[in-house]
Amino acid sequence: MEKFILISCVLFLWSTSSCVSGNSPHKRAVVKFDNALDKWVPPMDLQLRFPYYLTGYDDENRPIWVVEFGKWNLRKVVEQGGESLHNLSRYIDQAFWRLQRSIDLRSTPEFPVTDGIGIFDLENYDVFQIASVPTLQFIIQKAREIEPTTPHMDKGFFLNVNFVAQTFLNFLKPVLGAFLAKSEIYGTNRARWIPDMLKKLPRDQLPEWYGGYKDFRPVAVYG
């Protein structure tokens, strides 16, 4: 039964997401987010349930962000709808707005920083999330909105990509194809991806569970 639902979703979304990407011209400009996001304080429950943080910077001063997306139970909020969903949508905008803004934090005229790095941890990503058409629609819509920020990301690291998460990334391909193509997609075996990631990112800027040191402290935690 679950498989059947999944396949129906795949077919349904394949058609919608293709239209979505067909309608969105590729913009390379900085995304104009609502200025009020700067001061907006999201409800505490969103901060607790949808964690993301700035771990630090790489050798070229590019900010490194972690989004623990595997923990994000978007479906629950999508099903609540109304103001809860509106807040979640804003919460995601704020995350990408912060990411975009953080690119300038260590930029100097001599050594300009033009992009950032995103680590998307899909650990325990659950079929419950993608077996819901409204949830997937919401995600694809948000992905379409934030897509113009992705040229400002050097690359993404997708960690702990299990079968469900891979299916999910396939849904996003029509919208985030260019970003996914320049990203690293790693499976669930940490022993395999940690050494590879450490070749690309400085160890002292990463949490211990991503191969960093025990005493690691992120620069800023949201959620």
Ligand SMILES: *[C@@H]1O[C@H](CO)[C@@H](O)[C@H](O)[C@H]1NC(C)=O
């Ligand atoms: C939406 O967010 C605002 C600002 O944090 C908060 O006051 C309001 O209670 C939230 N609404 C819901 C339904 O969580």
